[in-house]
Amino acid sequence: MNQHTTTLLVVGGGPGGYIAAIRAGQLGIPTTLVEAGELGGTCLNVGCIPSKALIHAAEEFEKASHFASGSALGISVQAPRIDIGQTVLWKDGIVARLTGGVAALLKRSGVRVVKGWANIVDGKTVEVIRDGESPQRIGCEHLLLATGSHATELPFMPFGGPVISATEALSPKTVPGKLVVVGAGYIGLELGIAYAKLGAQVHVVEAQERILPAYDADLTRPVAIALKGLDIETHLGCSVLGLDEGGGAVRIRNAAGEESSLNADQVLVAVGRRPSTRGFGLEKLRIDMDGHFIKVDDQCRTSMRDVWAIGDVTGEPMLAHRAMAQGEMVAEIISGKRRHFSPAAIAAVCFTDPEVVVVGATPQAARAQGIDCIDAMFPFAANGRAMSLESKDGFVRVVARRDNHLIVGWQAVGKAVSELSAAFAQSIEMGATLEDVGGTIHAHPTLGEAIQEAALRALGHALHI
Amino acid sequence: MGIHVIKMPDIGEGIAEVELVMWHVKVGDAVTEDMILADVMTDKATIEIPSPVHGTVAMLGGAAGQVMAVGADLIHIEVEGEGNLKAQAAKPAAPAQPVAAAPVPAAPLVAQPASPAAKPVPAPAAVSPAAPPAAPVAGPARVARGPGERPLASPAIRKRAWDMGVELQFVHGSGPAGRILLSDLEAYVARGQQGASPAAASGYRENHGEQAIPLIGLRRKIAQKMQESKRRIPHFSYVEEIDVTELENLRARLNEEWGRERGKLTVLPLLARALVVALRQFPQMNARFDDDAGVVTQYGAVHLGVATQTDAGLMVSVMRHAEARDLWSCASEIGRLADAARTGKATRDELSGSTITISSLGALGGIVTTPVINHPEVAIIGVNKIVERPMVRQGGLVVRKMMNLSSSFDHRVVDGMHAAQFVQAIRALLECPAMLFVE
Numbered sequence: 001m002n003q004h005t006t007t008l009l010v011v012g013g014g015p016g017g018y019i020a021a022i023r024a025g026q027l028g029i030p031t032t033l034v035e036a037g038e039l040g041g042t043c044l045n046v047g048c049i050p051s052k053a054l055i056h057a058a059e060e061f062e063k064a065s066h067f068a069s070g071s072a073l074g075i076s077v078q079a080p081r082i083d084i085g086q087t088v089l090w091k092d093g094i095v096a097r098l099t100g101g102v103a104a105l106l107k108r109s110g111v112r113v114v115k116g117w118a119n120i121v122d123g124k125t126v127e128v129i130r131d132g133e134s135p136q137r138i139g140c141e142h143l144l145l146a147t148g149s150h151a152t153e154l155p156f157m158p159f160g161g162p163v164i165s166a167t168e169a170l171s172p173k174t175v176p177g178k179l180v181v182v183g184a185g186y187i188g189l190e191l192g193i194a195y196a197k198l199g200a201q202v203h204v205v206e207a208q209e210r211i212l213p214a215y216d217a218d219l220t221r222p223v224a225i226a227l228k229g230l231d232i233e234t235h236l237g238c239s240v241l242g243l244d245e246g247g248g249a250v251r252i253r254n255a256a257g258e259e260s261s262l263n264a265d266q267v268l269v270a271v272g273r274r275p276s277t278r279g280f281g282l283e284k285l286r287i288d289m290d291g292h293f294i295k296v297d298d299q300c301r302t303s304m305r306d307v308w309a310i311g312d313v314t315g316e317p318m319l320a321h322r323a324m325a326q327g328e329m330v331a332e333i334i335s336g337k338r339r340h341f342s343p344a345a346i347a348a349v350c351f352t353d354p355e356v357v358v359v360g361a362t363p364q365a366a367r368a369q370g371i372d373c374i375d376a377m378f379p380f381a382a383n384g385r386a387m388s389l390e391s392k393d394g395f396v397r398v399v400a401r402r403d404n405h406l407i408v409g410w411q412a413v414g415k416a417v418s419e420l421s422a423a424f425a426q427s428i429e430m431g432a433t434l435e436d437v438g439g440t441i442h443a444h445p446t447l448g449e450a451i452q453e454a455a456l457r458a459l460g461h462a463l464h465i
Numbered sequence: 466m467g468i469h470v471i472k473m474p475d476i477g478e479g480i481a482e483v484e485l486v487m488w489h490v491k492v493g494d495a496v497t498e499d500m501i502l503a504d505v506m507t508d509k510a511t512i513e514i515p516s517p518v519h520g521t522v523a524m525l526g527g528a529a530g531q532v533m534a535v536g537a538d539l540i541h542i543e544v545e546g547e548g549n550l551k552a553q554a555a556k557p558a559a560p561a562q563p564v565a566a567a568p569v570p571a572a573p574l575v576a577q578p579a580s581p582a583a584k585p586v587p588a589p590a591a592v593s594p595a596a597p598p599a600a601p602v603a604g605p606a607r608v609a610r611g612p613g614e615r616p617l618a619s620p621a622i623r624k625r626a627w628d629m630g631v632e633l634q635f636v637h638g639s640g641p642a643g644r645i646l647l648s649d650l651e652a653y654v655a656r657g658q659q660g661a662s663p664a665a666a667s668g669y670r671e672n673h674g675e676q677a678i679p680l681i682g683l684r685r686k687i688a689q690k691m692q693e694s695k696r697r698i699p700h701f702s703y704v705e706e707i708d709v710t711e712l713e714n715l716r717a718r719l720n721e722e723w724g725r726e727r728g729k730l731t732v733l734p735l736l737a738r739a740l741v742v743a744l745r746q747f748p749q750m751n752a753r754f755d756d757d758a759g760v761v762t763q764y765g766a767v768h769l770g771v772a773t774q775t776d777a778g779l780m781v782s783v784m785r786h787a788e789a790r791d792l793w794s795c796a797s798e799i800g801r802l803a804d805a806a807r808t809g810k811a812t813r814d815e816l817s818g819s820t821i822t823i824s825s826l827g828a829l830g831g832i833v834t835t836p837v838i839n840h841p842e843v844a845i846i847g848v849n850k851i852v853e854r855p856m857v858r859q860g861g862l863v864v865r866k867m868m869n870l871s872s873s874f875d876h877r878v879v880d881g882m883h884a885a886q887f888v889q890a891i892r893a894l895l896e897c898p899a900m901l902f903v904e
Binding site for chain 1: 615617618619620623624627628630640641642643644677679680681682685
């Protein structure tokens, strides 16, 4: 049997795993990374990056279509068309460039990448299986589990045929005439909106009474309005019963118990993601679990010594940037540095149209924690740059403690607000107060002015409203 | 004339009260800048409060022995021109606390009286950095950290605190909203160092300092090796005393005769020679035990490990083929390897592959040691110091030079009797050094 030993063995080459490996390599820790699929994991291959590419393409196409029916800007075009095959090729090109970049970075840091499926033998040994090759045994001092997550399947409507997950939805061969999206969370809405812009007739079914149920109603209202504008029909408070017999429609039942069916060429199931904890021998370690997740402490240590876990497999929020920060930290701890995972806030961005950003506590959450807080929002309707971008819907909202004005949360909804997440997260990590942000000159004319104005409004003296 | 107020400073440590130990001034006294006004004390340190201004003492805020709240008025000094009682807004005392902010619970007194004579403050830009504090005057409005509340600090400060081994929850934050600034962290660490000096009160104070030192680099390696050895190997130790009078005579003689040309000999080369000769009879001691595979490998070559203390920690440098070296070749090789190890120039080869190891602390050798076997070897010979002792020889007392050898063996593969016989063989050789050279 093929055999080698290393100091750090990373299982999974997603954003958490590859960052951990690169940082470990930089720190001189002999590191091996095992990945069964492509480097970059869900994020680069079938998640963040390709979805943003598809969303961008859909947006451009929709813009052109919009101009075809006349525009206030005075632009007109002839009926635009989209070659979806070419769009997917372009998207795949971006993905290939990024995954290739990850491979190059790993190589430069001296990380040994082993392709194949990892199977844990014990806390210090992993066997890697690859078709047509004899298994390879890798011994290590530290084992880092970064196996990520996968789309949750509905038992009564498994993936296959017309029922697809986000992975398939990101590589369409054709745009379906009718698409039913199950789940109005961020994945369902991002893709639902993109498909609607590409010309599909989209229905969204959600069991709860609101879209984006993780966010508050004020924040999701502009998104709900935008869905109407795109002729996306939402079926809230409805549960999905399954496909009808012919397989061409989805049967649903509303809160009143009435059943109906929605015609569908394709059904996108986006009801959440599950940690990937099966199929690689994790159970042999008998480490402590936290529900479906692997239980870790604030240094990402599992209950077994020198076995670490990061990213989606360790719990919410399942976000690439959380996994990356954890991966970097674990590498540094192994190198002998003292580190803890203690972010003040982790930004969550929803790339719907308009976009939604949440960093830190919402007013409701802050009050639920017993914080006496003030909050204030500044609408983009009063922001010059937003007007010039034709996106007056939305706002920036700040939440701060009443006693010392420490900012504890930011929320925003509007076009392109995802980029504001940097400013939001930084102000919270730095421990900024309302006066700090209010006293910082924000460039005019930018959407960022709304950040300053929200802070000033919370202090009782906004200037533009 | 104005009044300059000095408030009870926040000495950090997360406490709300400070004891006023002693006044150096009384009402009516003229004070000059930097003159000591009072001594205040926390449970950690006594601190002198200097005057930042010239003037006359107008009021004392408390009597000696009184415990005062942080932020309470300590002293009023009448000064030329405007005092700070009028210029509240320009004082750094309440950074970022807009007048609208709720009173700070921990130090109600510090909530600046909305300065009766103050000009209306334009814009609540209370953050405006006022003139830097001239002296440790009035502490900033303290923000009491509630139970379970996280200390507020930027990511850079958090990282630095971890590196320094400082728990931020014990550091007072002087920034807006109680944010811990770099200066707070540095002050905390500096105070910790001061606290360790006997300057404060007496050397018999309780010391609550602690320092966590991460094991990195060589230290971590040493720890792992030692742990590995003790975890895997059941050590059997055996101590025997050796009369080295003859050996020392021989050594003195050799050094006298040849020292200038060939270099001085220590006991080590002689001991190495004794090992080489004794190992011919006991090859099982010159071995490495691969316990995972269950194989003991005996070696013809004697690659002698010599434990060497370096600045970075303990290292074992390896003299290859001790069996092929005479005393002086041994001596010069041991010297060369020790230098290489100490200057960090030793190669991998010179630090690995030994088959048996000698550990000697020279003059610090003590009476007995319990050497830890250099895993995966099976034996280690520890050398203790040479002392003159009264011994009984043929019924009479004589003074002899005595040295103990403390040796450890892997009891899984070396039986106690063989270990004893081996040490006795070494003893016989050392006590009658001519035997060392019989081929």
